[in-house]
Amino acid sequence: MTLNYFRSAGAAWAAGTALVVATAVLTAQQQTQLPPPTQRVAPPPDTTNTGKAVEEFTAKVKTYAALHQKIEAGLPKLPKEASPQQKDFNQRELGRLIKQARATAKQSDVLTPTMQAYVRQQLVKIFAGAEGAARLASVMDENPVGAKVGVNDRYPDSIPLSTMPPEVLQVLPKMPEELEYRFVGDNLVILDPHAHLIVDYMPAALPKGKKS
Amino acid sequence: MKTRETWLAPLAAAAIAITAATCTLAQPEPTAGPAAVTAPPAQAPPATLRNASNSMKIGVMGDFGTGTRVQYETAAQMLKTYQAFKYEIVLLTGDNLYGDERPQDFVLKFEKPYKPLLDAGVKFYASLGNHDSREQRTYPPFNMGDKLYYSFKAPRQDVRFFAFESTYPEPEQIKWLEDELKGSREAWKVMFFHHPLYSSGGRHGSDTQLRGVLEPLFIKYNVSMVLTGHDHFYERTKPQKGIVYFVLGAGGQLRMGNIDRTSGITARGFDTDTSFMVGEFIDDEFVFQAISRTGQIIDSGTVSRRKAEDAGGAPATRPR
Numbered sequence: 001m002t003l004n005y006f007r008s009a010g011a012a013w014a015a016g017t018a019l020v021v022a023t024a025v026l027t028a029q030q031q032t033q034l035p036p037p038t039q040r041v042a043p044p045p046d047t048t049n050t051g052k053a054v055e056e057f058t059a060k061v062k063t064y065a066a067l068h069q070k071i072e073a074g075l076p077k078l079p080k081e082a083s084p085q086q087k088d089f090n091q092r093e094l095g096r097l098i099k100q101a102r103a104t105a106k107q108s109d110v111l112t113p114t115m116q117a118y119v120r121q122q123l124v125k126i127f128a129g130a131e132g133a134a135r136l137a138s139v140m141d142e143n144p145v146g147a148k149v150g151v152n153d154r155y156p157d158s159i160p161l162s163t164m165p166p167e168v169l170q171v172l173p174k175m176p177e178e179l180e181y182r183f184v185g186d187n188l189v190i191l192d193p194h195a196h197l198i199v200d201y202m203p204a205a206l207p208k209g210k211k212s
Numbered sequence: 213m214k215t216r217e218t219w220l221a222p223l224a225a226a227a228i229a230i231t232a233a234t235c236t237l238a239q240p241e242p243t244a245g246p247a248a249v250t251a252p253p254a255q256a257p258p259a260t261l262r263n264a265s266n267s268m269k270i271g272v273m274g275d276f277g278t279g280t281r282v283q284y285e286t287a288a289q290m291l292k293t294y295q296a297f298k299y300e301i302v303l304l305t306g307d308n309l310y311g312d313e314r315p316q317d318f319v320l321k322f323e324k325p326y327k328p329l330l331d332a333g334v335k336f337y338a339s340l341g342n343h344d345s346r347e348q349r350t351y352p353p354f355n356m357g358d359k360l361y362y363s364f365k366a367p368r369q370d371v372r373f374f375a376f377e378s379t380y381p382e383p384e385q386i387k388w389l390e391d392e393l394k395g396s397r398e399a400w401k402v403m404f405f406h407h408p409l410y411s412s413g414g415r416h417g418s419d420t421q422l423r424g425v426l427e428p429l430f431i432k433y434n435v436s437m438v439l440t441g442h443d444h445f446y447e448r449t450k451p452q453k454g455i456v457y458f459v460l461g462a463g464g465q466l467r468m469g470n471i472d473r474t475s476g477i478t479a480r481g482f483d484t485d486t487s488f489m490v491g492e493f494i495d496d497e498f499v500f501q502a503i504s505r506t507g508q509i510i511d512s513g514t515v516s517r518r519k520a521e522d523a524g525g526a527p528a529t530r531p532r
Contacts, residue, residue: 037425038387081352084315091347138421142342157312160342161379163407165421169382180346180380193346 034170041171044118053114058173060110061190064199065176068192071097095195099152102199107151110190110200119188119202122171127207135165136206139183147185155196159184249448249456249479251513260512261297261499267492268369269298271334274305274406274441275341276463277321283464286486286505287325293503294329299490300367302326302334305441305460306341306378306406308354313345322353337364339375341406341441361385363392369493372398376405378422378440386425393433400493400517403430404439410457412475413443415467430455436517437498445471445483446502448511452477456515460502462486482510 035041044051074097075090082090108116127136143162162183172181175190179199182189188205189198263269271290276283293299309321323330330336330353338354339361340346349356356362360377374392377385393401408416409423419442430438431453441461449457464486471481482502487510491500496519502511 037381038383038390040383082350084318084351087347087350088313088315135421138419141416161344163342163379163419164381166381166383166386166425167421169380174382174384196345 034167037166037170039170040174041122043173049114050118053112053118054173056112057110057115061173061176061179064110064192065178067101068094068098068178068195071101072194091195095154095192095197098192098195098197102152105151105200107201107203109151111188111202116202119172120205123168123188123205124207126165126167126171132207135167138163138165139168139206143183143185145185147187149184149187149189149198149201151198151200153198155184155189155191155193155198157196248516249451249513250516251448251479251511261490261492261501262494263297264492264494266368267494268366268371269300269490269492270366271299271302271488271490272305272404272439272458272460273302273463273488275307275444275461275465276304277307277309277317277343278464279310279317279320280464282466282486282505283321284325286464286488287329289503289505289507290326290488291328292507293490294332294334297490297492299492300334302329302336303373303375303404303439304336304338304354305404305439306339307343307441307461307465308338308341308348309345310343310465313348318351337373337375337404339405340377340379342379361388363396365398366400366493369400369495370398371400371402371493372396374401374403374435376403376426378405378407378419381422381425386429389426390429390433393429393435396433399496400437400498401433401435402437402439403435406440407442408440408457408459408461409438410449410452410477411440411443411459412447412472412478412481413445413459413467414470414472416443417472427453427455434518434520437515439489443467443470445481446487446489446510447471447481448479448502448513449477450479454518458489460487460489463488480511 043054046052046055072094075093078086078090111119126132139162141163142160144159147159164181169181175181178192178194180191180193182191183205186204186206188202190200192199276286309317326336335355336353338348338356340348346360348354349360350358356375361375363372363374365372374389376389407419407422409427410418435455438455438457440457440459443459444461444465444467445459446462447459466486467483469483471478471483482504485504485506487502487504489500489502491498496517498515498517500513500515501509504510
């Protein structure tokens with residue numbers, strides 16, 4: 001009886017251990033699927049809906065970059081040793097003219113709903129588990145909870161830039177020099193850092209219930 | 213805020229704790245392991261800078277651009293130090309300007325407080341923090357060459373400095389860093405950037421995500437020293453996997469009492485006033501002093517550089 005008890009207890013323990021190990025391996029696999037930090041995650045194939053959404057996003061980003069470059073080229077050329085006044089004038093003018101050119105732009109124009117679904121899927125994986133909690137803490141460091149953003153808004157000078165965990169940048173498509181990703185609150189923002197302009201954003205991009 | 217005349221006046225006659233005498237520290241043991249720190253015991257007189265004619269002298273600070281009286285007073289102390297110890301460059305570990313970055317802010321938060329140093333030809337090299345706009349890279353006094361991340365060889369001694377943009381560690385930047393570190397033939401490889409990989413800060417603390425990516429490169433390619441900011445205090449860590457980490461985030465900001473003394477990584481910490489660091493590379497040693505706004509030497513010692521054969525070794529600290 002006692003022996004049987006120990007046998008069955010041992011079997012239960014072994015089964016439990018196996019389950020824990022399997023779960024751990026699964027979680028580890030899920031979290032270690034990333035390539036080395038010097039490489040980006042390959043985008044989904046363009047034959048899928050998601051792949052098409054990523055392609056479309058990349059094309060929209062390129063279109064924006066071209067607009068940025070065109071408007072910038074039309075601004076007075078700054079001397080090599082331009083003063084902060086000259087640079088400030090150019091930067092504000094760049095923002096004003098881009099905003100004017102994109103007057104009808106609205107939320108999800110660049111980050112389309114399908115693209116948002118793909119991004120959210122990637123972020124859920126990145127922010128899962130204990131590692132994910134540490135990443136989330138890093139993102140929320142000095143990041144104002146509940147901050148409101150809008151397309152064509154100037155990025156507020158008073159809000160520091162969120163730290164982007166390397167893993168987040170690995171899974172998102174590469175941006176051209178004119179744009180970058182940032183989190184403002186739980187919004188994932190497409191920011192033109194030169195014009196200080198919010199180009200588009202995705203609300204509730206961070207996993208629910210984990211905001212600090 | 214004090215006027216320039218007001219805060220410069222007392223400096224001329226002021227004496228500082230640095231002497232041109234040779235170092236009072238015992239010669240460190242030959243380096244057989246990773247970067248070692250030789251620091252005087254807490255109650256001993258501070259290590260004296262050698263002020264050697266051929267050394268590479270630097271200043272380091274971060275989190276300074278507030279435009280407040282405290283920043284100006286800390287800047288005044290930097291000038292006082294400079295009058296006896298002519299550092300050629302100052303490495304900035306980010307958060308160079310807080311809040312607005314209008315033209316007048318560059319004057320108020322940088323050009324005015326450090327004018328005597330700028331006029332004396334001291335060159336500042338910036339890295340960017342989370343409070344800095346990307347456009348600071350085009351600001352000539354920050355010597356970033358329009359780049360968010362860059363490296364440069366020191367004008368003397370065998371040293372290369374690497375500035376990393378730690379708020380946006382995208383794969384291309386990490387690849388760049390790996391290539392730069394790999395290709396660098398300098399004996400000293402010194403990193404400077406904003407977010408600390410090791411910090412006892414109660415507010416921010418260690419950035420373990422970034423650490424997971426950068427530390428293996430630092431170990432593999434023999435980085436000897438890492439200079440960071442973000443947490444608003446001074447901290448020197450015990451060597452971590454053979455590398456010495458400094459947190460220098462109190463150039464103008466201060467988070468009083470924020471060092472968690474139970475972290476187990478602190479070799480020396482100071483969180484009751486603003487501060488900066490000066491030091492000099494002489495062959496295989498970096499002799500340093502960390503100095504507070506009021507001129508108190510809050511830490512000092514010598515870091516021995518890591519050598520190629522040290523890569524991947526266990527940490528070693530050799531207090532005197």
